[in-house]
Amino acid sequence: VAEDDAWVEGQSLISTVEDVELIDPDLSGERLLYRLFHERGVRVFSPLALQAKCSCSRDAVSAMLKSFAPQDRAEMVKDGKVVVTCEFCSSVYQFTPQEAGAEDGAAP
Incomplete structure (x- = not known):
């Protein structure tokens, strides 16, 4: 199944990321995504602000x-x-x- 192949490929590409890259302040998330997935095309959406909010009342x-x-x-x-x-x-x-x-x- 193509989806399984894409998942395996994604895991393989992610496994190439070194820990130091994840905390490097000079390497943005967008740049890292492009480096890993540029062949498939990368699209980054505008970030949404997250807010912890409980639904209790x-x-x-x-x-x-x-x-x-x-x-x-x-x-x-x-x-x-x-x-x-x-x-x-x-x-x-x-x-x-x-x-x-x-x-x-x-x-x-």
Whole structure:
């Protein structure tokens, strides 16, 4: 398959790059790409700014909490509240047991 051949060729060309070339401030990424792939043609697009952004929200966390069984929600109550910390952005969301739906299956 031609795609497999192109992948193998690309890997072979990339393996010729030395570590020092990757950190050389005088060798731009565009120049390195051209050196490696000029025979196939190189096209470089304008860079897009990347931004780390979490999609969590109080509503999303509340909906997630309500997907747990009532007994599980009741066990999440500590010191009179349910606290959820987003593992991606470290945002902390606090809910009353009522907001989290934990009062329905209150632990005995």
